Amino acid sequence: MHKLLIRGGKRLSGRVKVSGAKNACLPILAATLLTEQRCLISNVPALKDVETMLSILESLGRRVKRRGGDIEIDQGGVTEVTARYDLVRTMRASIAVLGPLLARYGEARVSFPGGCVIGPRPIDLHLKGLRELGAQITVEEGYIVARAKKLKGARVYLGGHFGSSVLATANTMMAAVMASGETVIEDAACEPEITDLASFLSGMGADIDGAGTPTIRIRGVKSLSGTEHRVIFDRIEAGTYMMAALITDGKLDILGADISHNIALVDKIREIGGMVKEGPEGVSVSRRSRKIKPADITTFTYPGFPTDLQAQMMSLVSISGGISVITEKVYPERFIHISELNRMGANIILEGATAIVKGVGRLSGAPVMASDLRASAALVLAALVAEGDTEISRIYHLDRGYERIEEKLSGVGADIRRVEE
Ligand code: EPU
Numbered sequence: 407m408h409k410l411l412i413r414g415g416k417r418l419s420g421r422v423k424v425s426g427a428k429n430a431c432l433p434i435l436a437a438t439l440l441t442e443q444r445c446l447i448s449n450v451p452a453l454k455d456v457e458t459m460l461s462i463l464e465s466l467g468r469r470v471k472r473r474g475g476d477i478e479i480d481q482g483g484v485t486e487v488t489a490r491y492d493l494v495r496t497m498r499a500s501i502a503v504l505g506p507l508l509a510r511y512g513e514a515r516v517s518f519p520g521g522c523v524i525g526p527r528p529i530d531l532h533l534k535g536l537r538e539l540g541a542q543i544t545v546e547e548g549y550i551v552a553r554a555k556k557l558k559g560a561r562v563y564l565g566g567h568f569g570s571s572v573l574a575t576a577n578t579m580m581a582a583v584m585a586s587g588e589t590v591i592e593d594a595a596c597e598p599e600i601t602d603l604a605s606f607l608s609g610m611g612a613d614i615d616g617a618g619t620p621t622i623r624i625r626g627v628k629s630l631s632g633t634e635h636r637v638i639f640d641r642i643e644a645g646t647y648m649m650a651a652l653i654t655d656g657k658l659d660i661l662g663a664d665i666s667h668n669i670a671l672v673d674k675i676r677e678i679g680g681m682v683k684e685g686p687e688g689v690s691v692s693r694r695s696r697k698i699k700p701a702d703i704t705t706f707t708y709p710g711f712p713t714d715l716q717a718q719m720m721s722l723v724s725i726s727g728g729i730s731v732i733t734e735k736v737y738p739e740r741f742i743h744i745s746e747l748n749r750m751g752a753n754i755i756l757e758g759a760t761a762i763v764k765g766v767g768r769l770s771g772a773p774v775m776a777s778d779l780r781a782s783a784a785l786v787l788a789a790l791v792a793e794g795d796t797e798i799s800r801i802y803h804l805d806r807g808y809e810r811i812e813e814k815l816s817g818v819g820a821d822i823r824r825v826e827e
Pocket residue numbers: 428429430432498499526527528529530531532533566567568569570571572573574595599712713714735736737779780807
């Protein structure tokens with residue numbers, strides 16, 4: 407196992423390049439199951455979660471070739487319709503193979519994804535979407551088993567207790583593209599990752615309108631072909647580097663970052679005294695005011711403030727000159743980072759799904775433990791500004807979602823090293 411050693415206090419400056427979006431490429435890779443023809447996907451980040459998805463595709467009979475960020479997938483040996491427990495249990499996004507397997511083969515068996523450190527993550531909306539298209543769904547020996555002789559287009563309402571769901575929208579879209587007739591998904595997720603999936607599916611010959619809005623219309627087609635696609639840049643990684651510039655009082659040019667995908671974050675950054683300038687290659691971020699100002703932040707589905715940037719924002723406002731209030735409306739239990747940030751000198755208390763963050767003059771380095779992907783990124787940000795040394799263990803979480811983070815950060819002046827634990 408690896409850990410990160412970070413000596414805080416360095417101002418970051420220079421250019422950092424954003425990788426392809428993990429959460430866009432996972433459903434896109436799953437969507438390659440919809441065709442027997444060759445698909446070429448580029449700008450795919452080298453991440454643990456991507457490896458897991460590729461292993462699942464191989465276990466389902468696909469042949470996968472990887473050259474850097476380019477992935478070629480085609481029909482390999484015998485087709486399997488079971489996504490095994492040993493692969494699925496390491497990544498919840500594996501559920502994204504359910505819709506395409508069902509659409510293509512009339513049957514899918516996907517291990518039931520377990521609990522998750524960021525709180526309960528039910529799959530009722532995934533199952534609802536598929537049922538409304540005509541699938542029979544049972545749970546057998548820990549597997550979700552979906553069967554349908556022929557899926558039929560339907561009007562599907564996918565609003566849930568916490569708003570729309572990204573992967574439930576993706577699963578329903580992938581099941582609907584070859585269903586007979588028209589499907590209308592209402593209260594669909596509007597995240598850019600859904601728009602990217604729709605553009606991949608359209609490249610395969612699917613007939614989809616409205617992706618990126620709450621109403622997606624899909625007219626089923628008989629079959630889909632192979633295609634080539636370049637994955638969008640990772641808005642969460644970009645947002646994390648924007649906050650790295652601000653927390654260290656540095657200036658970063660973040661290549662590939664797209665303001666339109668991070669509009670809620672950019673709005674907050676401007677409110678707390680940061681400056682974001684758009685350029686031809688990305689954005690440039692630095693402070694406008696000497697000190698970070700406090701802010702009230704509530705996470706929502708897109709285009710609201712993303713839950714995947716909540717922990718990093720908490721690190722940033724923990725050094726502000728006042729009190730910030732951060733409320734989680736997507737995953738009300740996603741606050742495990744608070745105790746580790748407090749170990750570094752932050753002053754944060756939790757009241758239900760709301761964190762009250764009293765700005766402190768300084769953070770100090772400490773041994774801390776990463777608990778999930780975005781919480782780990784929050785600890786890295788805190789460590790960059792803390793006085794002294796921070797040791798972050800269990801960074802395998804970070805490797806699930808940030809490509810070469812220590813290389814990228816040391817390239818812009820951070821004192822950061824990866825060592826064996
Ligand atoms: N929900 C339900 N029922 C469902 C599905 C979801 O109630 O059937 C609830 C969830 O419990 C949550 C809310 O709906 O309260 C939103 O969850 P969503 O389904 O949108 O999450 P997801 O699609 O499983 C993706 C990202 C997450 C990100 C969320 C929210 C991928 C692979 N994962 O998950 O990313 O936090 O959307 O934006 O796209 C991460 O990258 O660190 C990460 C956790």
